[in-house]
Amino acid sequence: MQPRKPEDIARQIAERRFQRSTxxxxxxxxxxxxxxIEARLxxxxxxxxxxxxxxxxxxxxxxxxxxxxxEFTMRRLPSSD
Structure with a gap:
């Protein structure tokens, strides 16, 4: 097995976070x-x-x-959808 680079590990962790958002x-x-700038706005x-x-x-x-x-995820209650 080939050693993984830190960026590979970081990408894998980030992908898991986005999968959990479901x-x-x-x-x-x-x-x-x-x-x-657009993300901040x-x-x-x-x-x-x-x-x-x-x-x-x-x-x-x-x-x-x-x-x-x-890349970001916003979360809220759907109380008035």
């Missing part, structure tokens, strides 16, 4: 992959639209990708 725990999740917009106090909204996980891209 759990059926009653939370609604939305995944995004955007350039850094999207997260702010999402948090404004679904305030934490009412929807338990949070950024569940995120990771930096090559080319200054950010």
């Amino acid at each position: 759990l059926n725990d009653g939370m609604k999740r939305e995944n995004f992959m955007l350039p850094r 999207k997260a702010k917009e999402f948090l404004s639209r679904y305030p934490k106090a009412a929807y338990m909204t949070e950024i569940e996980n995120w990771r930096e990708l090559p080319g200054d891209m950010i």
